[in-house]
Amino acid sequence: MMRGYFWIIVITLLIAATPLLTSSNTFFNFTVVVLIIALAAQGWNLLGGIGGQTSFGHAMFFGIGAYTASMLQTHLGVNAWIALIAAIAAGSLAGLIVGFLSFRAGLRGSYFALVTLAFAELLRVLANASEWTGGASGLLLKLEPSLANMQFSSRPTFMLLALAFVFISLVITQHIVNSRFGAHLVAVRENEDAAKALGVDVLTVKLKAISLSGAMTAAAGVLYVQYFLYIDAAIAFGIWISIEALLAPMVGGRGRVLGPLIGAFTLHGLGEITKSFAGRVPGIDLMVFAVVLIIVIAFASAGILGLLKKLSDRFAAKGGA
Amino acid sequence: MLQVKNVTMRFGGLLAISDASLDVRQGSITGLIGPNGAGKTTLFAVIAGFLRPTQGQIALFDKDITGEEPHRRAASGIARTFQIVQPFAGLNVQENITVGAYLRHTKPADAVEKAREVARQVGLEKDLDKSASSLTVAGRKRLELARALATEPKILLLDEVLAGLNPSEIRDIIPVIRSIRDSGVTILMIEHVMQAVMNLCEHVYVLAQGKMIAEGTPAAVCNDQAVIEAYLGKGSAERLARQSQGENHA
Amino acid sequence: MFSPIIIIEAMINGLLTGAIYALVALGLTLVYGVLHIINFAHGATLAAAMFAVWGLNAGFGIDPYVAIVIVTPVFFALGYGLQRFVIGPAAHGDDGNILLITLGLSILIENALLASFGSDTRSIPSDFAFSVVEAGPFLLSSAKLVGAVGSLVVAILFWLLMTRTDTGKAIRAVAREKLGARLVGINVGHVYAVTFGLGCAALGVAACLLMPTFYVNPRIGGAFVNIAFTVVVLGGMGSVPGAVAGGLIIGVVESVSGLLLGESLGQIGIFIIFILVLLLRPTGLFGARV
Numbered sequence: 050m051m052r053g054y055f056w057i058i059v060i061t062l063l064i065a066a067t068p069l070l071t072s073s074n075t076f077f078n079f080t081v082v083v084l085i086i087a088l089a090a091q092g093w094n095l096l097g098g099i100g101g102q103t104s105f106g107h108a109m110f111f112g113i114g115a116y117t118a119s120m121l122q123t124h125l126g127v128n129a130w131i132a133l134i135a136a137i138a139a140g141s142l143a144g145l146i147v148g149f150l151s152f153r154a155g156l157r158g159s160y161f162a163l164v165t166l167a168f169a170e171l172l173r174v175l176a177n178a179s180e181w182t183g184g185a186s187g188l189l190l191k192l193e194p195s196l197a198n199m200q201f202s203s204r205p206t207f208m209l210l211a212l213a214f215v216f217i218s219l220v221i222t223q224h225i226v227n228s229r230f231g232a233h234l235v236a237v238r239e240n241e242d243a244a245k246a247l248g249v250d251v252l253t254v255k256l257k258a259i260s261l262s263g264a265m266t267a268a269a270g271v272l273y274v275q276y277f278l279y280i281d282a283a284i285a286f287g288i289w290i291s292i293e294a295l296l297a298p299m300v301g302g303r304g305r306v307l308g309p310l311i312g313a314f315t316l317h318g319l320g321e322i323t324k325s326f327a328g329r330v331p332g333i334d335l336m337v338f339a340v341v342l343i344i345v346i347a348f349a350s351a352g353i354l355g356l357l358k359k360l361s362d363r364f365a366a367k368g369g370a
Numbered sequence: 371m372l373q374v375k376n377v378t379m380r381f382g383g384l385l386a387i388s389d390a391s392l393d394v395r396q397g398s399i400t401g402l403i404g405p406n407g408a409g410k411t412t413l414f415a416v417i418a419g420f421l422r423p424t425q426g427q428i429a430l431f432d433k434d435i436t437g438e439e440p441h442r443r444a445a446s447g448i449a450r451t452f453q454i455v456q457p458f459a460g461l462n463v464q465e466n467i468t469v470g471a472y473l474r475h476t477k478p479a480d481a482v483e484k485a486r487e488v489a490r491q492v493g494l495e496k497d498l499d500k501s502a503s504s505l506t507v508a509g510r511k512r513l514e515l516a517r518a519l520a521t522e523p524k525i526l527l528l529d530e531v532l533a534g535l536n537p538s539e540i541r542d543i544i545p546v547i548r549s550i551r552d553s554g555v556t557i558l559m560i561e562h563v564m565q566a567v568m569n570l571c572e573h574v575y576v577l578a579q580g581k582m583i584a585e586g587t588p589a590a591v592c593n594d595q596a597v598i599e600a601y602l603g604k605g606s607a608e609r610l611a612r613q614s615q616g617e618n619h620a
Numbered sequence: 621m622f623s624p625i626i627i628i629e630a631m632i633n634g635l636l637t638g639a640i641y642a643l644v645a646l647g648l649t650l651v652y653g654v655l656h657i658i659n660f661a662h663g664a665t666l667a668a669a670m671f672a673v674w675g676l677n678a679g680f681g682i683d684p685y686v687a688i689v690i691v692t693p694v695f696f697a698l699g700y701g702l703q704r705f706v707i708g709p710a711a712h713g714d715d716g717n718i719l720l721i722t723l724g725l726s727i728l729i730e731n732a733l734l735a736s737f738g739s740d741t742r743s744i745p746s747d748f749a750f751s752v753v754e755a756g757p758f759l760l761s762s763a764k765l766v767g768a769v770g771s772l773v774v775a776i777l778f779w780l781l782m783t784r785t786d787t788g789k790a791i792r793a794v795a796r797e798k799l800g801a802r803l804v805g806i807n808v809g810h811v812y813a814v815t816f817g818l819g820c821a822a823l824g825v826a827a828c829l830l831m832p833t834f835y836v837n838p839r840i841g842g843a844f845v846n847i848a849f850t851v852v853v854l855g856g857m858g859s860v861p862g863a864v865a866g867g868l869i870i871g872v873v874e875s876v877s878g879l880l881l882g883e884s885l886g887q888i889g890i891f892i893i894f895i896l897v898l899l900l901r902p903t904g905l906f907g908a909r910v
Contacts, residue, residue, distance in 0.1 A: 103716055105723070154899045159658040159719050163849055164898045170846060171891040178885050229472045229481065236469040239458035246418060246452070248444030248473035248521055288842065292727065299720065331739065332731030332838075339728035346717050346724070347710035 053223045053306060060307065061216045068205035077204035079321065083313045084211035085272045089290060090297035090309035091218040092266030097295065098303035099222075099231065100258040101238025103158070106165030107266050107294040109147070109172050110140045112285030114267025115274045119188045120181060129199035133271050140267020141260045148259035152252055157241075166291070173286035187281025190274060199275045211272055215310060218265050222306045225261075234258055235304075266294060296338055300345050302352030311353055316341065371396040371556060372417070372448075372525050377426030379412055379580075386412045388580040389426070394525065399547070399557045401571035401588065403564075405601055409580040410560045411453050414527050417558075418450040419443045430525070444473060447524030451514040451531055453560070457502035463489065464498040466513055470520030485520055491553075492516045492546055508539040512546075519550065526550065528559040532566055544569060564592075576600065622879065629758050630879045631872050636760070638871020639768035643826040644844055645851035645863040646778060647819030653858025654795040654815040655703075657715060660722035663845025664729035665820055669695055669827035670836040671733055677744045677831075684744060684831040685766070692824040699820025704813040726841065733838035743835040767829040774825050775864050778818075782860065791815055795858070846887075847874070850894040856904030866904070 064080065089111050097103045117136035121127040127135070151164050176182040183189075194202040201207045225231040233254045236244040241251050274280045284290075293313075298304075301312025319341065320334030327333045349356050372394040379387040387409045394400045402410050415421040417428055419440035427436045430446055438446070449470075458466050467485035468478075475481040489495045492512045497505065502513060511531050518526055528547070532540050544566060551557050561567050567574060567588055574591045576584040578600035584591050591597055598606055648662045672691050676682040682690070702725070711717040751762040782788040793801040794811045802808050851870050855862025870890060878886030897904060 103719065150899050154902065156898060156902065158715060160898060160902055162719060163658065163853070164895060167846075167849075167891050167894045167898070171888065171895065174885065174887050174891065227478060229476055229478065232465070232469050232472055232478075232481075235461065235465075236458055239460050240456050242420070243452065243456035243458065243517075244469065245420070245440040246444060246450050246456075247470045247517060248441045249469070250439075250441045292723070295720075295723075330735045332734040335727055335731040336735070339724040339726075339731070342724040342727075343706070343710055343721055346721055347712075350712075350717070 053227065054220070056307060057216070057219045057223060060310065061212060061219070064212050065209060068208070072205075074204055077208050079317065081204065081208050081211050081276055083317050084208065084215050085269050085276070086290075086293045086297055086317070087310040087313040088211070088215050088218055088272065089266045089269035089294045090313055091215070091222060092262040092264070092269065093294040094298040094303065094305075094309045095222060095225070095234075095265065096258045096262035098298045098305070098308060099226065099238065100234045100255065102255060102259070103162045103295075104165040104262075104291070105162040105288075105295070106167070106169035106291050107262075108286045108288060108291040109165070109169040110143060110263040110266035111270040111273070111290045111294070112169070112172055112176065112282075113143050113263075114140050114270025115280045115285045116176060116182055116188070116270075117267070118271040119190055119274045119280050122190060123188055124181070128197065129275065130197070133199065133268070136267050136271045137264045140270070141264035143267075144260040144263025145256060147263075148256045152255045152259075166288075169286050169288070169291060173282050176286055177282035182282065185281070187279060187284075188274075190278040192278060200278070207276055211276075214268055214272060218268075219306060219310070221261075221265075226306055230254070230257065238304075292338075296342055298352070300341055300352055302354030305352070305354045308352055308354055315353060371431055372558065373427075373429040373432075374413070374417060375427045375429065377413065377416055377423045377428070379409070379416055379421060380424040386580055387416070387423075387577075390577060390580070390582045391426075392575045392582065392585070394556060394558050395573070396556050397551070397554070398572050399551050399559065399570050401567045401574035402558060402560045402577060403562070403567060403574060403591075404577035407579075408577040410577050411529055413577065414450060414529050414560060418448055418527060444521055444523075447522075448527065449518035449521045449523035449525070450527040451518050451529055453529040453533070455510045455514045457505075457510055457513055459501075459503040461502055462498070463494055463500050463502055463505070463513060463516075466502050467494075467516045467520045470517040473521040484522075485516075488516045488520045491519065491549070493542075507534050508543070511535065512543070515546070515550075519555070523555060525556040525558060528557060528561075530560050530562060532561060532563045540566060568592075625757055627876065627879070630875045632758060632760065633764070634872035634875030635868055636764040636768040636871070637875065638868040639771040639864075640826060640829055640867075641847055641851050641871050642864045642867025643771035643774055643822055643829070645848045645855070645867050646775060646860065647822040648848050649852045649855065649858055649860060649863040650778075650822075651816055651819045652852065653860075654791055655718075655812055657718040658722070658849075659816075659819065660719060660845070661702075661725035661729060662722075662819070662823070662848055663841030663843075664726040664733075665695070665699070665841070666823045666827060666844050667733055667836065667838060667841035668729055669820075669824045670831055670834070670840065671737060671838075672824075673827045673831045674742050674744060674836055678742075684828050688825055688828045691828055692821050695824035696817040696821035698817075700813045700817035702820075703816035704809065707816070708809060708812060726845075730838050730841060737838065739837060739839075741835045741837040744831050746832060749832050761833060763832040767833065770825070770829045772864075774822065775860070778822070779860055781818075787814065846894075847890060850890050850897075852904075853894060853897050853902075854904055859904065862904055 089107060092110060093104060093107050114136040117139040118132040121132040121135055122129060147168055151161055156164055177185050194200040233249045236249055237251050237254050245251055296316060297312035298308045300316055301308035316338055319337050323333055323337045345352060374390060374392045376389050376391055377387055378389055390413060404410050416423045419438055427434055429435065430448065435443055435446060464485055467488055468481050471481040471484035475484055489498055492515050494512050494516055497509060505513060515531060540563060547570060571588050574588050575582055576591055576597050583596045583600055584594045598610060644666060648659060651657060651659050669691055673684050673687050676687045676690065677684060707718060707721055710721050749763050752759045753762050753765055782792065790806050790811050793806060794808055798808055847870060851863060851866040854869060855866030873889050873893065874886060877889035
């Protein structure tokens with residue numbers, strides 16, 4: 050019954066224990082960003098890693114989450130937690146709409162990647178022009194730390210909140226992987242025709258996946274505004290978050306439950322190390338990300354977790370012999 | 371139980387199947403033979419719902435299913451294998467079969483148990499943890515069979531499961547097919563290996579150039595003039611007749 | 621709201637810009653038609669080529685039009701090497717991997733440009749940029765006119781190369797039937813790399829034709845890649861005439877919708893076309909192979 054949950058609990062507890070060991074705000078800032086990205090990336094992983102539908106536009110869900118939460122709070126004075134639920138619902142709905150349009154049109158592979166990118170870019174242009182979204186100057190949330198506003202003056206507290214979100218996303222993903230739906234999703238990734246022949250309703254499976262995926266990534270968008278209290282079109286719908294959401298699972302291990310979290314920590318860890326060496330060269334961390342991506346695809350397409358599994362299998366084989 | 375009624379399938383200007391009908395009796399092993407390019411696999415795709423016929427109907431237990439999607443047909447009890455095997459290459463054997471088993475079992479534990487049972491039935495129990503892509507040709511054919519069986523079909527469409535196997539592998543798999551029928555699953559099989567057709571099928575349909583040209587017992591069909599000519603060319607029936615008897619070469 | 625003269629002028633300007641879009645899209649569609657891959661690094665490569673043109677001018681005073689003879693072969697070689705030694709080997713023949721590798725390359729190139737040149741926008745100062753040609757009631761920019769004519773000339777040269785030369789025949793053979801081409805002794809890896817090189821060479825020419833009227837910064841590729849994808853999808857992935865027609869259409873749409881909706885919303889028309897074509901007619905208007 051514990052299949053897969055053990056490491057989720059261990060890693061979550063390890064991160065949760067960090068405030069006992071350090072009080073460095075730099076560390077907590079770093080971890081919050083990594084956790085937000087890991088959450089957005091878990092959304093990507095569900096659709097792209099487990100389901101094999103590579104999206105280049107997960108920014109659309111991130112942005113929809115972020116803008117829904119901030120617009121409800123600033124324009125209508127809605128409570129932050131209710132705004133969170135609305136944002137998650139909006140992300141899920143957006144997933145259904147985009148999924149319905151593109152999967153029904155039979156878009157796969159590169160075509161699906163391009164159409165998701167186009168949706169994200171379309172939303173970016175719209176958000177940049179509309180008054181509701183604050184146009185190019187973006188939206189600011191009023192600084193009012195309190196549990197009811199989902200704002201915390203203490204960074205460790207916010208980190209624990211983000212960790213709780215990531216933990217929930219990990220448990221949900223693990224549950225899916227162990228379930229019938231997960232098996233169907235993997236079957237769709239591996240071979241759609243064979244899946245159909247075995248009674249898998251391919252369209253419904255993809256729609257479920259993209260709607261859950263949109264919900265998770267939208268939640269990450271909400272966390273982002275609640276932490277930084279500011280959002281604009283370039284942040285919310287920018288290609289950067291689409292790339293982050295894709296890179297983390299690719300590097301950590303696509304289709305693996307802990308892939309996004311491990312990948313996000315590894316990439317941003319490397320990014321920080323590079324920055325500390327290279328000083329202020331702009332974009333140097335992204336260059337490292339890109340090189341890591343290419344190396345992973347060329348030499349370790351199953352990512353870090355895939356490598357670890359291969360090593361442990363080899364070890365087990367030797368031990369057993 | 372399965373009826374194909376006057377099915378025509380046209381791709382643009384190409385007539386792949388022309389007014390073909392067949393009737394599969396419950397509990398039988400029925401063969402579908404014919405020269406290469408006759409339209410057999412296309413007909414299978416129409417029966418399984420992967421292609422919508424230009425004209426005609428498919429009925430299962432007298433219910434018209436012509437408009438149903440493939441996954442609905444699987445749920446109604448039609449399972450198919452693919453001529454070119456389509457394993458889930460990234461998964462192991464057990465996971466492959468479990469996908470099929472999930473059609474009738476929602477709980478993971480039940481589905482896995484069903485998958486293991488089917489693996490035993492087709493002789494894959496030793497390979498459960500192997501990656502599907504590491505299997506031999508014969509292993510992949512068995513996997514294709516196992517996955518389809520795991521959906522607990524009423525009728526199983528086998529598209530050349532014996533092609534590419536050596537004689538001893540064929541000898542091993544024939545009893546498996548027969549045992550599947552004995553367990554209550556009706557079988558419709560496309561096959562080129564005539565030895566197997568003669569051995570297994572009670573009734574055979576012959577498709578040539580998209581048309582159903584003959585049907586009957588395997589022995590009757592093999593001696594049918596139209597069938598021999600379809601396979602070997604015009605005038606060959608006469609020539610063969612002059613030769614010795616007992617030549618079941620078709 | 622607008623006089624017909626202004627709208628027609630916008631359309632003509634759109635056609636002129638569209639010709640250059642067609643040139644940018646040419647490489648993308650060629651690579652798709654032959655290698656069946658979407659080169660995500662296309663925009664970033666264009667940005668690199670534009671920086672090269674700018675650098676040759678700023679450093680050595682070389683006129684952008686003269687730079688064609690330098691930038692084009694250099695980018696051909698670059699593209700050849702990239703496909704032969706990076707993309708090909710790293711992808712293991714998987715289309716999804718190629719998409720991700722070219723995405724990685726695009727991030728790498730873009731940020732390498734950012735690291736080397738900073739985020740400033742640069743342009744080449746010249747009087748030619750402001751000279752105009754009078755055509756009836758319309759005033760047309762000379763540099764844009766040169767760019768459009770140059771683009772169409774290159775498109776015709778491409779077409780001749782593809783239809784009249786042995787290289788072109790080999791490329792088409794590989795595009796149609798990879799295995800068969802290999803069996804008759806065509807070096808498929810080489811042809812892939814040549815195709816990729818040609819795509820990048822087209823970007824080199826496009827950069828030279830663009831720089832007199834346009835500006836460059838490390839992020840410029842993103843704007844072009846969106847347009848180029850739209851052009852290619854509209855014209856039909858892999859179709860050279862489709863790229864030309866698509867480029868002209870997108871140029872006009874952008875110019876007219878920019879006039880009617882304003883700069884920032886003007887791009888919406890492009891994305892909507894892009895999404896609609898993908899959803900409704902993914903083979904494009906001229907859905908054909910090279």
